[in-house]
Amino acid sequence: MTLLVAHQLVKRFGALLATDHVSFAVNAGEIHALIGPNGAGKSTLVNLISGLLPADGGTLSLDGVDLTHLAPHRRVAAGLSRCFQVTSIFPRQTVGENLLLAVQAHAGSSFRFVKRRETDHALLAAAQALAQRVTLAGEWDRVAGTLPHGAQRKLDVALAIAARPKLLLLDEPMAGMGPVESAEMVELIQRLRQDMAILLIEHDMDAVFQLADRISVLVYGKVLTSGSAAEIQADAQVQAVYLGTESDLADEVHT
Ligand SMILES: Nc1ncnc2c1ncn2[C@@H]1O[C@H](COP(=O)(O)OP(=O)(O)OP(=O)(O)O)[C@@H](O)[C@H]1O
Ligand SMILES: [Mg+2]
Numbered sequence: 001m002t003l004l005v006a007h008q009l010v011k012r013f014g015a016l017l018a019t020d021h022v023s024f025a026v027n028a029g030e031i032h033a034l035i036g037p038n039g040a041g042k043s044t045l046v047n048l049i050s051g052l053l054p055a056d057g058g059t060l061s062l063d064g065v066d067l068t069h070l071a072p073h074r075r076v077a078a079g080l081s082r083c084f085q086v087t088s089i090f091p092r093q094t095v096g097e098n099l100l101l102a103v104q105a106h107a108g109s110s111f112r113f114v115k116r117r118e119t120d121h122a123l124l125a126a127a128q129a130l131a132q133r134v135t136l137a138g139e140w141d142r143v144a145g146t147l148p149h150g151a152q153r154k155l156d157v158a159l160a161i162a163a164r165p166k167l168l169l170l171d172e173p174m175a176g177m178g179p180v181e182s183a184e185m186v187e188l189i190q191r192l193r194q195d196m197a198i199l200l201i202e203h204d205m206d207a208v209f210q211l212a213d214r215i216s217v218l219v220y221g222k223v224l225t226s227g228s229a230a231e232i233q234a235d236a237q238v239q240a241v242y243l244g245t246e247s248d249l250a251d252e253v254h255t
Pocket of ligand 2: 042043044
């Protein structure tokens, strides 16, 4: 089943066509990776999908709901949630406070008819479940800004999934991580896929090839090709784009 459908999306920054009539789809239950060289337009595309940037053309729908003209928070309500290339946690609040705020923000009408004390109890239980889910239960009372980088990214993911999205957008979740933290993030993403589709932007090709069911390659704002990891690795056009760049796809395709 198709979940997200982007059709002919366009974004201009002055003379630059950062998103050049991009069409692609993410299926339910799928991890879809978006790769491409620096400046290819990956973050711009995520910003168009999440509604952070208005598109100059094209349409977007999620699970049959037209998102094209919806504000970002309405898109979250429709089932779309995101993490940014830079984390958006509250660094001076504790892990628990961060999670409670996120759960509260998305609880909305579901607690409207229950008593205050029951509400608080349910919110706390939901926040604690989130902490468990991203393996941060042991850090509940720790000030978030003092967590190691990898743990801060996990918290960021927890804040995004508090909205119970159908589709989670992850913009470089492994950025700045060492091998141990990256491996933990890969494991976390593997667990999340049971409950949501994921659009993953990532330069770490080992992670991409481990996780992605399908990969779309973006170059100069255009989708060059989409396919399975094996298809993408064997694609001569993709190899040509990556050869001679700093990306490690070139190494991957020759090993
Ligand atoms: N707000 C903006 N104003 C003007 N130009 C922008 C803006 N945001 C992005 N761009 C330009 O649009 C192009 C695409 O940028 P984008 O950040 O989407 O690339 P990216 O694929 O995410 O790159 P990276 O891998 O480095 O994160 C780049 O040429 C960039 O300089
Ligand atoms: Mg980017």
